[in-house]
Amino acid sequence: MNANIKDSTIASTASIDDNSVVLKSQIGEHCMIGKNSRFCYSAMGDFSYISINTHCFSCQIGKYSSISWNVSIGPANHDPNRISSHSMLFAKRFKMIDRGGVLQSI
Secondary structure (H helix, E strand, O other): OOOEEEOOEEOOOOEEOOOOEEEOOEEOOOOEEOOOOEEEOOEEOOOOEEOOOOEEEOOEEOOOOEEOOOOEEOOOOOOOOOOOOOHHHOOHHHOOEOOOOOEOOO
8 A cells, every 4th residue: 555644543444545645534444545535634434435536624524425536625724704715815916915915906
């Protein structure tokens, strides 16, 4: 197995495919993490799986769940107090926010 597993609890019947990362997570019985996937700060119930190239962060996946390939779950936290989570409100490349954090007119 060529996977990177750190600070996690993995059931003996679970399988982690190559090039996957599991960090500070719990994985139940008969679960599978597909190739090239990331499973971080999360928990997975028994008999569940995530397929190839799937990224799960800070989530809880129940028992008997199946997550398809190329899925991202919980990749970032967004401030619910903002009018939008779009990066145009804070990314310098959009030039909408001045140095003082004030929204400029468009």
